[in-house]
Amino acid sequence: MHIRRTCCSVAALLTAALVWTGAAGAAQASTSITSSSSQVTVAEPPAGDRVLTEAGSRIRSELDAAGLSNRSASCRAGAVGAQGCGAIAAAAAIALSREDGLATIRVVATLPDGYELRRDVRVPPEAGGDDPAVLAVRAVELLRDIYLDVPRAVVSPQDTPELRAPDVATVAVAPASPPTPVVRHLGLLLSAAMLAGREGLGPSVAPMLQVGLTMGHGVSVTAAATGPFQSTEDGAGGSARTTQALATAGLRYELGLYAVRPYLTFAAGVHYMRVTGLPQTDSAGTASALSPLVVGGGGVSVRLYRWMAIDGGVAAAFTLPATNVTVGGEVVGKAGAPSVLGQLGLSVVFASL
Numbered sequence: 001m002h003i004r005r006t007c008c009s010v011a012a013l014l015t016a017a018l019v020w021t022g023a024a025g026a027a028q029a030s031t032s033i034t035s036s037s038s039q040v041t042v043a044e045p046p047a048g049d050r051v052l053t054e055a056g057s058r059i060r061s062e063l064d065a066a067g068l069s070n071r072s073a074s075c076r077a078g079a080v081g082a083q084g085c086g087a088i089a090a091a092a093a094i095a096l097s098r099e100d101g102l103a104t105i106r107v108v109a110t111l112p113d114g115y116e117l118r119r120d121v122r123v124p125p126e127a128g129g130d131d132p133a134v135l136a137v138r139a140v141e142l143l144r145d146i147y148l149d150v151p152r153a154v155v156s157p158q159d160t161p162e163l164r165a166p167d168v169a170t171v172a173v174a175p176a177s178p179p180t181p182v183v184r185h186l187g188l189l190l191s192a193a194m195l196a197g198r199e200g201l202g203p204s205v206a207p208m209l210q211v212g213l214t215m216g217h218g219v220s221v222t223a224a225a226t227g228p229f230q231s232t233e234d235g236a237g238g239s240a241r242t243t244q245a246l247a248t249a250g251l252r253y254e255l256g257l258y259a260v261r262p263y264l265t266f267a268a269g270v271h272y273m274r275v276t277g278l279p280q281t282d283s284a285g286t287a288s289a290l291s292p293l294v295v296g297g298g299g300v301s302v303r304l305y306r307w308m309a310i311d312g313g314v315a316a317a318f319t320l321p322a323t324n325v326t327v328g329g330e331v332v333g334k335a336g337a338p339s340v341l342g343q344l345g346l347s348v349v350f351a352s353l
Contacts, residue, residue, distance in 0.1 A: 040068055040095070040143070043075040043095035051132055052096040052103065058136035059094055066140075072197040092146070094139050101130040101255060117146050124184060126214055130306065180286045185214045188312055191345025195229045201325060201333025204229040204244075207345050211251060220252045222267065226341070233277075237328020243274045244335060246317065248295055254270060263300045269293045273335055277280070290318040291336065301347065312344040 020203035041061050045052035056072070063070040075095060088115045099122060108118040119142045128134030189210040196203035227245030250267025271293040276286045299313020319336025326332065 012224055038236050040070040040091065041073050041093040042070055042073075043093060044072055045096045046098070049098065051130055052098070052135070054132035054141070055096055055103075055135035059096075059139050062136055064300055068142065092143055094143065096135065096139070103135055105139045105142060106133065107146055109143075109146045118160045119146060123329070125215065125303075126216065134166070140230065155160040184216075185349045187212045187214075187220075187347055187349045189224075189345040189347040191311065193226050193229075193341060193343040195226075195246075195317075195341050197333055197335040198337050199324075199331055199334040200233055201242065201335055201339075202229065202231050203340075204231040206230075206245075208345070212347075218254045220254065221249075222252050223249045224267070226338065226343075227272075231330040233325055233327065233334040235327035236331055237277045240276060240325060240327045240332065241276045242325055242333065244275075244337075245272045245273075246270070246293060246295075246341070247300055248293065248294070254301065259303050261303070261309075262298065263301060264298045265315060267295045269295070271317070271323075271336060273323050273325075275325050289323050291321065291323060294318045294320070295341065297341070299343075307349045309347045310345075312348045314340065314342040317341045 002214045017353075023241040040063055041064075042056055045056050059068055060072065074094075092107065092109045097104050097106070102122045102124055105121045105123065106118065107315070108116050110116050121138065121142060123135060123138060125128035128138070189208075189212065191208040192205060192225075193208040194203050194205050201246040201284060206227045210222055212220040212222045214220045225247050227243075230241065232239055232241050246269060248267035248269030250265060250269075252263055252265045254261050256261040269292075271291045272288070273291075274286065274288040295315050296318045297313055298314025299311065301309045301311045303309045316338040317336060317340070318338045322329050323335040323336035325334070
């Protein structure tokens, strides 16, 4: 119901603005306004952008539902309005594009004296920038807001009841749209992780559980627990069984593309290792070590739905210092010099804050 009421409001406001446009043109004895100038031009989005293409279709559907004449047009990249779409004349124009990876909505309204009122709004992914329905509704609301601002921009207490066109200075100080609030998402990543050291240590597989909280601009705060990784190392003097586990907290920077999102990670924490000599050898006994840990790497996230993605990555894990595994005086493995940590799993967004 809310979307339809918004579109009806846009229709009433745009119709009123068009009547004012026709009256001003008649007073100046200019040529009559053609039917094309009463239309809303919806610029074709960049080719290959599935989200913006679907949002453009939804915008035209909303305008049709509101009874507003509209057309699709090819405009110069980043330019809409009186000069941006060739010879096409329109009371208003809407264009969708991407700036720095963020969906951007531009709405331009042409006034009778040739001046333009325009609004540019970037919509980050966490505020609906990857949702065509959200982008379409935001574009129609921006169109409504521009025509709501026309009376405030052109009328003052000293004016007569007749509307007058704003001067250049008035247009320059037109109020901007309020900033889009940042919506934080809490997500969970469950993966199968692989850890391999040096000098014959591993590789071994264990589960990894990671929790992340988005902070905006592609940055997330993460905390992860991984392990236990278990493997058996053999040497000339016997064999030993190793157990490793990692606990980290850090940051993740994700590029704002729609379906495929590369990312970088950096984290710090602790590395735990326990070495147990097998009873049938001369190395029976247990030793353990707890060391500071630094992990850095990257990966890629492939969106299946807005709330689910496949996540895979690889990182280098450094311990300070590196930990040697020895059996009978022989080094049969080395951890954290560095170790290689890889993971592949499924991430789910399960809450918004």
